[in-house]
Amino acid sequence: MYLRFTQRTNADGTTVRYAALAHNRRVNGKVKPDVLMNLGRIDRLDVDGLRRLAASITKHFGGDATALSDDTEAALTAGAAPMEVIDSRPIGTSWLLDALWKRLDIAAAITKATDGRHFTTNMERVLFALVANRAIEPMSKLSAAEWASEDAIICGLTAMDEDQAYRAMDLLAEADTTGQVQQAVFFAVANLLNLEVDLLFFDTTSTYFERDEEEDSTPEQRAFRRYGKSKDHRDDLPQIVIGLAVTKEGIPVRVWCWPGNTSDQQVLAEVKDDMRDWKLGRVITVVDRGFSSTDNLAYLRRAGGHFIAGMRMRDGGALADQALSRQGRYQSVRDNLRVKEVRLDGAGDVRFIICHNPDQAERDRHQREQAIARIEAELERIAAQRERDRARTRKGSLSAAAAARAEATHVRAECALRDHPTLKRWIRQHKNDRLVIDRAKVKAEANLDGKYLLATSDPDITAEETALGYKNLLEAERGFRDLKSELLLRPVFHRLEHRIRAHVLICWLALLLTRVAERSVGQSWRHIRRETARLKQVTLAGEAGTITQTTPLRPGHKGIYQALSIAPPPRVTAFDPA
Template structure:
C-alpha cells in the first residue's frame, strides 16, 4: 500500500489535491491503482491524527523502534481486534436489493411518513436473515445488530422489526411494493413474462389453534405438508420461466385452489403485462377457472386430470394419432375435439416414466396376490379348526369365530393407501384384484394430459412450457427448506402476511444471484460468508478492514454486477 495524490482544477484556475491510500494490482497484464481509502483534501487533513494512526500501526506490527512524531500529551497504543463479523453474503444481497430498486420502492411507498428508525434497513435485515441464517424475528434483530454486518444499519431492536413488518403490509403497501419490484426486476433482468407459472402450497402453525373469526387466515384445510392436525394458510406464487418469483398471495387455510384464480388473474391484469399465458396444474383446471384465464385476451396451459376428468378429457385420450418425438423422454400428440373447438388437447408420453409405472404396478399387484393367498390360507386353516371343534362337540355345522385374524388383514389390505386402489369387493365381502382397472391404468402409463387455449404455441412448446411449472414447485421447496417459511409462529394476520412477503423477497434475491452466477445459493452463501469485516481499535482511532478475498469471490460479485466490499472503511481518529 502507498499514499497517492490526485488533483482537480476548479473553474477559477485553483487546484485542489486529494490524498488516498491505494495499492497496485495487475489487470489484463497492466498495473492499475486500486483505491482503498479516501483520506480527504490535502489542505484539510488532520495530520496529528494520521501520525497517531501510523504510530499505532507500527506498534501493532512490532516496529517499536520507528520514530513517528506525536503531539505532546497523547499516549499511543497498539491497534487491537475488537470485532469480526461476516460481511460477504449480506453485502451481495444488499447490492441486489438496491440493484432491483427495492429500497427505492419502499422509500416511495413510505415517503409521506416519518420514522425515528430506518424502516427500509430493518426490512432488508429481516430479508437477509431469511436468506443467510433464518430464525425468529427476535433472534433476527439480535443477529442483524451483533452477528453480521448490515450496511447502513445501526442497532435494530425487536420492536423496530415488528414495526417494519406492519408497515410492509399496510393498506396498498404490499401490492405497490410487489408491483414496483416486479417491473424493476423485469427491466433489469430482461424477464420474459409471456409465460407465468402459478401454483399454491400451504404452511402450518406449530402449537396453535385455528381462528374462528370471519376472514382470519389460520384455518384448518387440505394440507400439502401432510399436517392436517395443524391450522395453516394457503400461499400462491407466480414465477417466470426463469424461476424468478414475481408475486405472492396469502389466503386463509381453508381456501380451495378452485377459488383463487379470479383474484390472481385480476391482480396480474392490473400490471398491464400484455399477452400472458398462465400455466397451472390440474388442481386449477375447472371450467370456470379456465374461462377466467382466457378472458381479456389471456390464454392458459393447464394439466387435466385423466382419471377423474371430464367427458371431454376422456374423449381426447381415446382419440387415435401419431406421437411426435420432442426429446429423448418426451413424445407429444395434439388432439382437437369438434365439441370444443376453442381448446387444444396435448397428450404427452414419457417412455421412461411408463416403464416405471408398469414396474410399480406389477410389484403392487404381486404384493396383493401374495397377501390374498396368505389370507385364503388363514381362512382355510380357521375353517379346518372350526370343523374339528364341531366334530368333537357333536355339532353338524362349524361356527367360524367373528374376530378371525384374516378378517382384520382383509380390512387392512382394502384400506391400504396404495394397494387398496387395485381391489374390488364382492357382495359377500371377499376381496379380489380389479383386473379391468389395472388394464385401464396400463393404457395411461407415462402419460399426462394438457389443455391450452393458445392457438399459436406448438404442441412441443405447450409440453415444455408445462414442464417448467416445476420452477414454481422448486420455489416452494426453497421457501420451506432454505428460507424456513414453516412453521409460522405469528398470530396476527398482518404479521403472517408480512412473514410470507419477507420470504418472497428473500427468494427473489437468491434466484437473481443463482441466475447470474450459475451457482446454487448454498454454494454462494458458503463462499461469501468467509469474507469478514474486522474492526481494529486503539487509542489512536478505529479502522474497519475486510479480510482477503479470492478469485471465486470476485467472480461472484462481478457476475452479479455488485462492487466488491471496500478493503478499508470506517476510519475514525481520536480527538
C-alpha cells in the same frame, strides 16, 4: 504519505508484521487510509532498498538523505504497535443481497411507502435485515433482531430490536395491500433480467400452524387460520393457502395468501384480475390440473388472455377418453418427451396435446407392479391364516371365542389394506366383502403410463412449446420447496393476519433475491451463500486508533460479484486515529 504497519498472529502464537505505503484521504469529513502498495513482511523487507528510495526522493526534493526517520526505523526493526481484533463478522453475503435489494427497487418502493412518517430507526433497513436473515440464516423475528445487531453487517443499521422488526412487518403488510410493492419490484426485475413474461406459471401450496384449533370468525374480520386440504399431509392442523406466480426462468413475480379452507378452484379469478392490473399485454397462464375447471379456464381467456392447463386423465372423463381414442403419430421433442396434438368434438378452438415420456412410463409400470405384488402377498397371507384358523376350529383346538377374535383380526387387516392411501386404488371389494385386485383398473392404468393431457387456448403456440412450457411449471413447485426448506417458511408463530401476510412477503422477497443471484451467477444459492460468507469484516483497535477492513477478496468472491456486476466491499471501511 506514510508507512503503515499491521500484524497477524499465527496459530502457534508467533506474530508476523507487515509494512505498506499508504496515504490518508478525507471522505465526508472523516479521514480514511488508502493503501497504495503492500511492501511485504518486515522480516523479509529490504530496508537498505527503502533507504536508497528515501535518498533518491530527498535528492530531488531536499531534506536529510542519510537515513529514515527514527520512528520509521524503529517500526521496521521492531514492528508497529500491537493491535487487537475487537470484532469480526461476515459481510460478503449481506453485501451481495443489499446490492440486489437496491437494484431491484425494493428499497425505493418501501421508502416510498413510508414517506411522511418519522421513525427513530430506518424501517427500510430493518426490513432488509429480516429478508437477509431469511436468506442467510433463517430465524424467528426475535433472533433475527439479535443476529442483525450482533452477528451480521447490515449497512446503515447498527442495531435493531424485536419491536422494530414487528413495526417494519406492519408497514410492509400495509404497503402491499394493493400489491404496489410487488408491482414495482416485478417491473424492476423484468427490466434488469430482460424477463419474458409471455408465460406465467401459477400454483398453490399450504403451510400449517402449530396449534390445535382454528380461528373463529368475527363480524369485523374473517378467520384466516382454518382447516383445509393440506398439501403437507397435516389436515389435523389449521393452515393458510399460498399462491405463487413465477416466470419460465424461475423468478417469483407475485405471491398471494388466502384462508386455509380456500380451494384451488376459488382463487384463479383473483389471480387473473391482479395480474391484469399490471397491464402485461399478452400473457399465457400455465396452471395444473387442480385449476382446470371450465369456469376457471373461461375466466383466464378474458381480456385476450390464454392458458395452458393440465387435464385430468384418470377420472374417466369424456375428454380424456376422446383424446386417448384419437389415432395419430407422436412427435419427439426435447427432454425425452413425445407429443401428439388431437382435436376433440365440442371443444371449440381449444387444442389438446397428449404428452408421453417413455422413462416415466417405465417408472409407472414398475411402481404398479410392485404395488400389485404387495397386495397379492398380503391377500395370500390373510387367506392362508384364515384357512389355518378354520382348520383348528374344526379340529376343536380353537374355541369359538378365539375363532371369533381371529376372524376379527383378519377383517381388520383387510380393512387396513382396503383403506391404504396408495394401494386402495387397485383393490375392489366383492359382495361377500372379500377383497380382490381390480384387473380392469390395472389394465386402464397401464394405458396411461407416462402420459398426461394438456389443453391450450392459444392458436399460435406449437405442441412442443405447449409441452415444454407446462414442464416449466416445476419452477413454481421448486419455489415452494425452497420456501419451506431453504428459507424455513415454517414454523409460523404469528397470530394476526397482517403479520402472517408480512411473514410470507418477507420469505417471497428472500426467494426473489436468491433466484436473481442464482440466474446471474449460474450456481445454486447454497454455494453462493457458503462462498460469500467467507468474506469477513474485521475491526482492530490499538494505540494508533481503530480500523475496520475486510479480508482479502478470493477468486471465488470476485467471480460471483463480477457475474452480478456488484462492486465488492471496500478493503477499508473506517479509520479512527487515536
